[in-house]
Structures are given as C-alpha cells and as structure tokens.
Amino acid sequence: MSVHGKARKITTQVLRDMKQNNEKIAMLTAYDYSMAKILDRAGIDVMLVGDSASNVMAGNMTTLPITLDQMIYHAQSVVRAAKRALIVVDLPFGSYQGDSKKALESAVRIMKESGAHSIKMEGGKEIKESVERILSAGIPVMAHLGLTPQSIYKFGTYSVRAKEESEALRLKEDALLLEELGCFALVLEKIPASLGKEVSESLSIPTLGIGAGKYTDGQVLVVHDMLGITQDFHPRFLRRYLDLTSEIDGAVKQYINDVRINDFPNESEQY
Numbered sequence: 001m002s003v004h005g006k007a008r009k010i011t012t013q014v015l016r017d018m019k020q021n022n023e024k025i026a027m028l029t030a031y032d033y034s035m036a037k038i039l040d041r042a043g044i045d046v047m048l049v050g051d052s053a054s055n056v057m058a059g060n061m062t063t064l065p066i067t068l069d070q071m072i073y074h075a076q077s078v079v080r081a082a083k084r085a086l087i088v089v090d091l092p093f094g095s096y097q098g099d100s101k102k103a104l105e106s107a108v109r110i111m112k113e114s115g116a117h118s119i120k121m122e123g124g125k126e127i128k129e130s131v132e133r134i135l136s137a138g139i140p141v142m143a144h145l146g147l148t149p150q151s152i153y154k155f156g157t158y159s160v161r162a163k164e165e166s167e168a169l170r171l172k173e174d175a176l177l178l179e180e181l182g183c184f185a186l187v188l189e190k191i192p193a194s195l196g197k198e199v200s201e202s203l204s205i206p207t208l209g210i211g212a213g214k215y216t217d218g219q220v221l222v223v224h225d226m227l228g229i230t231q232d233f234h235p236r237f238l239r240r241y242l243d244l245t246s247e248i249d250g251a252v253k254q255y256i257n258d259v260r261i262n263d264f265p266n267e268s269e270q271y
C-alpha cells in the first residue's frame with residue numbers, strides 16, 4: 001500500500017525501488033482468472049504465468065510440452081483478474097531458443113494477445129541475442145538462472161545447481177550479462193543460499209529466489225505447491241501454507257454424503 005492507503009500498481013520500476021529500499025518482493029505463479037483474482041486482492045507483487053502450468057494444470061511430467069498458444073490462454077485469464085500485480089509470462093520451450101527473430105515473434109504474441117506486462121526466459125549467454133532483440137522492442141524481460149526446468153533433460157535431475165565452483169562462476173557471469181543487457185529482474189532457482197546472496201548483492205536489479213535462500217530480493221513459489229494442492233512434492237525449499245488437498249477432500253466428501261442422504265438441497269436452497 002502507498003502512504004495514501006491506495007494500492008500502488010506494481011511496475012518494473014517499483015520492483016527496482018523495492019530492492020533499493022530493502023523491501024522484499026513476493027511473487028507467486030498464477031494460471032487462471034479465479035486464483036489470480038484472489039492473489040491480486042491479497043496484495044501479491046508479481047504474478048508469474050509460469051510454464052509450470054504444464055505440470056500443475058495439465059499434468060505433464062515436465063514444462064516442455066506446453067505451447068505458446070496455451071501460455072497465451074493462461075496469461076489472458078490472469079490479466080483479466082489483475083488490478084495491481086505485475087504480470088510476467090514464461091516464453092515456453094521451443095519458442096525462443098536458437099532463433100532471436102522467432103523469440104521476438106513469440107514475445108510480441110504474448111504481449112499483444114494477452115495484455116501481460118513482461119516475459120520471462122531461461123538461460124544466460126546462450127540466449128543473449130534473443131534477449132537483446134526482445135528488449136530492443138521495448139518488452140521487459142525477467143531472466144531465470146540456476147535450475148532451469150526447460151533444460152531438465154540436459155541436467156538429468158532436479159537437484160541443486162551451481163554447487164561446483166565452475167558452474168557458480170558461469171552463473172555469476174550470466175547474471176551480470178543479463179543485467180547489462182537490460183533485464184529487469186532475475187529468478188534464481190535451486191542454488192546454494194551463499195550464491196543467491198552473492199549474486200543478489202552484485203546486481204542492482206532484483207533477484208527472486210525459489211530454493212535460493214533468504215538473501216534474494218524476493219521469493220517465488222508455485223501457488224499449487226504452497227497451498228498444498230500438489231502432492232508428493234516435498235523439496236526442502238517449499239513451505240506449505242495450507243493443506244488444500246485435505247480441505248477440498250473433506251468438502252467434496254461432505255457434498256457427496258449430503259446428496260446421497262437427500263440433505264442437499266434443503267427447503268431454502270430451492271425455488
């Protein structure tokens with residue numbers, strides 16, 4: 001909230017100011033209108049239309065299958081709900097790697113067709129050209145380093161990245177390059193907290209951590225994970241704020257029972 005009690009609209013500049021003022025940034029994923037409306041009203045700073053939609057919305061094993069059209073559909077739903085939060089949309093796998101013209105086309109489609117405010121891309125110097133081309137069109141880019149799930153078949157595992165000095169060094173170089181190119185923020189996923197701290201202190205753009213420790217400028221979680229909708233996923237970094245699976249299970253069982261015993265609907269619930 002601003003000093004006047006009015007909700008301030010979050011922009012990339014506001015995020016930068018928040019870093020300067022040591023105000024932590026709270027980001028969550030969102031994929032649909034109803035959930036996005038709840039998150040926005042609750043005061044979330046950034047909503048990420050993540051390609052994790054491929055996992056939590058569509059039930060795929062990885063983020064790789066989700067298409068640009070599907071990302072745009074999710075982004076449109078989130079944009080309709082947002083009054084305050086900054087909306088970032090993942091460029092999906094295959095829509096930007098290795099071809100900067102295609103990357104720009106993909107980013108332009110997201111911005112034009114969804115009304116989102118920015119896009120996110122995974123990778124460092126290997127996607128430099130694509131990042132540059134997208135930024136030159138005036139589209140804000142959030143970068144993403146560390147565990148980058150679109151490269152899962154290269155890594156072979158979802159374990160912590162950059163524990164080795166050589167990978168940590170590469171990550172630090174990539175982070176500086178991405179800031180220099182003009183990215184407005186950087187997601188750091190599943191890296192040692194000490195590295196998260198070092199990178200965050202070396203940059204003037206904000207870092208958003210997921211499994212990157214407490215020293216990043218903000219945190220991001222997948223909303224289905226922190227609400228306890230997803231099951232069988234218990235990484236150390238995940239704090240569950242709710243056990244929504246149990247809540248929903250209880251409510252649905254109650255409904256089934258009420259229907260079966262003809263308790264629902266009652267007199268006041270009919271016309």
Ligand code: KIV
Nearest residue numbers: 029050051052187220
């Ligand atoms: O797609 C996603 O949910 C993400 C977050 C894990 C940062 O990229």
